[in-house]
Every structure is written in C-alpha cells, then in structure tokens.
Amino acid sequence: MLPGVGVFGTGSTARVLVPLLKAEGFDVHALWGRSEEEAGCLAKELGIPFHTSRSDDVLLHQEVDLVCIYIPPSMTRQIAVKALGIGKNVVCEKAATAVDSFKMVTAARYYPQLLSIMGNTLRFLPAFVAMRKLLVEGYVGELQVCDVRVYGPSLLDESYGWTCEELMGGGGLHTVGSAIIDLLSYLTGARAHRVHGLLRTFVQQNGLIRGIRRVTSDDFCFFQMLMGGSGSSSGGVCCTVTLNFNMPGSFVHEVMVVGSAGRLVARGTELYGQRNGSKGEELLLGDSGWVGPEVKEMPLPHLRGLSSMVKALRQSFQAHEERRSWARGPVAMAPTFEDGLYVQTVVEAVKRSSSSGEWECVEIMSQEPDPNHNLCEALQRNKN
C-alpha cells in the first residue's frame, strides 16, 4: 500500500515532484513552504489539501508516512533528521555542509528500518542504468577516463537568495556537481580519493543582484577526481568535470566514459557507444519522448531521473501491505545518506583545492567535529 506523502518546498523540483507522485498513485497530503502565502499558492495550484509554514505540522501529520524534502540545502538537515526521529520515511536533497550530512548519516544509521535516500539523482535515468550495465559487462574494456560537461544558463534565482551564496549551498558545484559526483561513483563503482578543482564566479552582479550584494557561488567549475585504486597517481580512473552556467539559451549534458576497448557517451537522456574497431557510434538507448510535466529550470536528465526514482519508490512501497513498510530491492540503487556524505565531502575538497591550488584528499568524516572547535575557526575567519 502506498504511503501518504508530505512535501517540503515550493521550488521547481517540488512543483514537478507532486504531479509525478500523483501519477504513480501516491496521495500528497501536505505541503510546507517558507511562508503561508507561498505554500498556499502552490497547494492550490497542485491540489494539495493541507499547507503550512510550520514544519512540525507536516512531520506530525497523521496521513504523512513519507516526507520529500526539496528545500534550500541549509535547512535540509534539520527537517530530515527530525522526520526520521518521528518515524517517517525520508527522500531529500543534499545538505549544505559535510557536518550536516554526517548528522543525517547518524540519524539514518539509527533508524535503519526507515527509508532514507538522496532524491536528487541521475542514477535512475535509464541511460545511466544502461551505461553502468554495459560498463560492468565490459563494453569499454578497462575504464580509463570519465569526462563530463554540463553547460547551461544561470542557476541563480530571480531575486537574491541562497543560490547566490556559496556558504548556503549555492553554485554550480554544489547544485549540479553533486549529482555528477554521485553519478560517477555509481558508474565506476569507486570513490574519489584525490580531487583538484577551480571555481569561478564570473557574474558577480546582474540586473537584479546589485548594490552591496554580490554573488559568491560559482558559475564556472572545473574539477578532476582520481577514483579508486590506491593512493598512487598512476592507477585508477581519471574523471574530469566541466560545469559552465554562463551559457544562456543552451543546455548540454554529456557524460563520456572511455576505456581500453571502447567508449560510451550519454548526451542528454540518450546513450551512444562505440567499440574500438567499429566504424561509427551506435545509438544504444534513444529517448522515446518525455510526456510528463515540463519545467524550464529543470534539465531533462534530472526530470527523467526524478520520474524514474518516483516509479522505484512506488514499487518499493507497493510490495508491502503496511503503509510505512517498503522493500529494499527497487530502491537499492538509490544514493543513501552515506553516499550524500561522500558527495558533500568531495564538494568541500574541490572547494578547498580551488583555494589552495593543490590536490586535496577526500577524507570521509567518521566522527562529528567538536562544535567549539568550529566556532573558534569561524571567529578566526572573521578576524581576517
């Protein structure tokens, strides 16, 4: 039996998610927005019976068994951890910091019977499912290089907000890079151990963000990851990722993997391949055309990935009679909160590398840092 759903967020993802959930048979009972007005507007538009700006009203809602959290990164940890504590299943987007991600991991470990997955995923996109299968089957031989580029228009909201602020989780690396980092660990079956990166904010002000306000989040980001193998620099897979969000009117989403025997490339939602020795590229998986809701701000690969994830959620919950029970199988490929912590750790290592100019190691937090120590650091930073 499908669980009742409560949705946090009134942004473009929430706006797409609700129709997708409904199409799969989920009942969306409650919507949270930062203001009563925002929540009310969207609830009316999407036909959701209850709306609020108080998070507890959704978390404690009797009919809500599954909470979907698509809100600014800096608020995610608080809601996600609380939802698990109240006994609700959670699908959420990334948090703003590794410390927050670590707290979410701790909560998820504490409630292993509850579903807790990262819901901003490209893993479910059929092109990447097929790519991973072909990689495992040896289509490209020994994997050498992954090369990813995402080009598109500005990620900034129309008014000043968290998307402009690096420390609030804004920027191309955090928003789009996260999904790519997760995808590459899914495709390669390995994790980055060293990273190098360069972040830039080319557009620091625009027609709407001006005066004393300045964008600090990156609109251009370029990073390399050395995956798997030992710490030696000669082994393992090289991943290179270029993100450029100064390209209005275009959208390029290309993921290429090159190995000793051939290569695979996903362009948008389609998969192509070429084996060494063959004359040309073959289309391995076409796109049958998208019939779901369209959102200008959301690129098709993310939209389709979201749609496939909602389908997997339906299968997971359908397997059981009890509203809150779910089967692991259909969502086994989803990124866990542990994956979320890994991704956030890589994001922070890339940022460190951009400041230091050096290769940085990816060291996953195994213990929560002393909050007093952090406070000291923050105070020291302010002094400079």
Added chain:
Amino acid sequence: MLPGVGVFGTGSTARVLVPLLKAEGFDVHALWGRSEEEAGCLAKELGIPFHTSRSDDVLLHQEVDLVCIYIPPSMTRQIAVKALGIGKNVVCEKAATAVDSFKMVTAARYYPQLLSIMGNTLRFLPAFVAMRKLLVEGYVGELQVCDVRVYGPSLLDESYGWTCEELMGGGGLHTVGSAIIDLLSYLTGARAHRVHGLLRTFVQQNGLIRGIRRVTSDDFCFFQMLMGGSGSSSGGVCCTVTLNFNMPGSFVHEVMVVGSAGRLVARGTELYGQRNGSKGEELLLGDSGWVGPEVKEMPLPHLRGLSSMVKALRQSFQAHEERRSWARGPVAMAPTFEDGLYVQTVVEAVKRSSSSGEWECVEIMSQEPDPNHNLCEALQRNKN
C-alpha cells in the same frame, strides 16, 4: 618571385606539404630523409629531383632558399639553427625542449631579415581567423572561459620511435597540445601565467610495442591555463584543455570560447556562435569541402591550417622580385620562434605540474642555462 624549397622529413606532414607547396607554385628542389632509402622513395613518389640523408646537402643546395623542417622534435633545433646560419628562410615544427627552443630564438633574433616561423599552426585556419576577429569585435563580450577538446586515435607510430618517448617530444601534450596552446594565445591575445595539468599513459604496450619497451609519452592529457591579467587568481581567462588519444575511429576537435555576452565554438573546421538572448546557434563559417590531398594521420583542421599557411607563404614571397626576399604582412600572424619558446615553456610547466600536483608558473627563459648544470641534473636523474 617564389623561392626554391628544401624539405626535411618523410613523415605524414612532409608528404602533405610538398603537394601543397607545388600547388602554390613553389619548386621543391631537395628532400632529406633519415635514410637514403626513405628519402629516395618519397622523392620518387612526390617527383622531387634531389634527395639525401645528409642535412648539409639540402642546406647548402644552390636552389634552396626556403627550408621546411618537419622532422622529429629532438632534431629540429640543430637543422633550424644551421639553416638560419647559412642564410636560408625557415619554417619548422616545434623543438623537443625549452632549451632547444631558446637556441632557435637566439638564432632568429640574430638573423631578423630571414623568415623564421613555426609551421605547425592552427592560426591560419579560416575558422580561427574568423573567431579571433569576432572576439576582437566583442561578439562574446568579456571573455571568461576557453574550453578545448581533441579526441582521436593513438598518435604512436607503427614501430617504436620518438612518438613513444616523452623525452623525445612524443605524446599528446607535445604534439597536439602545443598547437592548442599556441592557438589559445593567438585567440585571447594573452599568455598563460599559471598552469595545472595531469598526464597519463594508459596504453603502455601494444601489439607492436612490447617486451622491455614501454610507451612513456602521454595518451591522455588534461590541463588548465590561467591567461593574462595579473598573477591574482580572480582575474583573467580560464582555459581548459582535454586531449584523449585512446579513441580509435573518432576525431573530435572542438574549441569553445565563452564570454559575458555569448559564445563561439569551432567544431572541426566550422565556426558556430550564439549570442546571449538569441534562440539558437548560428553557423558563422561553414566548410566548403576539402579538395587538397587527404592524409589519414592528419586531422582536417591541421591540414587546412597547413594549406592556408602555404598560401600565406606564397603571398609573402610573391611580393618581392628577389628569391629570398619576403614581405612581413602575409605571415605576420604566423607564430614566431618566440611563440615557439612560449609554447614549449607551457608544455614543460604542464609536465612539471603533472609530477608535482601543483599549479606551476610559466616563466619564459631569458638566458641559456649553464650546460654543466644540466649535465649534473641529468646525472642525478639517472642515479634515481
């Protein structure tokens, strides 16, 4: 009046160059090859009256006023410097090291009345001439990012040779990266002051190179250049270059420049552009089809670039009555030996960065290093 030409080299470039020279009305009088046999074979094939394996026989040849040097990088400096000393005009490919490049610069400065240009150039390709013009005219606004990718099949010769050896000037960075580094300084009108890179040799042995022999030159290279501006990390243009020569059966040559108001991209020999706010890409310069000689090993952009350079050479020499005199105008855009030294310096900085893992400064040699010091270093290297 056009000068008589002597050609050094029997590789794919020399094989293309001779017909191109003849088509423009140059007489090719002499050909040098490493063995009498190689030289004889190609001379017969291309209808060149004289061939030899002794370099002086070409350099001192009465009818030869212009020497074109397309030989392994480690031999280039010796021939080029000698040719200038004998009073011949020189077009040549890159040398193997910055020290060699510096010696060539010294010779070129000593004989300013002689033509001395680097002949492995993309600058002459009409798409890049048009791109530079549009950049100067402000098509993309303030330039932010250059993103270059070249993918293709292996650069190795069929048998073991200099192409396999990093120290002999083999590898993607030295062979193809050089042309890109030169092109980007031409397009941006600036030079790299800091670089970061990663080189890999994924294929160290193959069916023909085996046993104790091992390829040391890179087949994958990835580097970033910070161009122009001050040494500060916030200003200037970011260039990212990805070279991958583990992709048999494909050839991708894409140069994209992105600015505040739009972008330009050269795919192969065609130029496209899109201004912010416009709906789609426009074709700015198509390719009317190539009617010259075809060479499997030489990608079309390089072939067309070479062809345009030969045309410019013809114009340069045609302007004067005397066989050895030339006009600066038509070849003013050609890379000089000073440009060659800059390119070689960047190549070596990228290699250093790949070893050190750090950003490396590009410092152009202004004085020849003490040869004894080099000897000491070489001896020390051998000890390790």
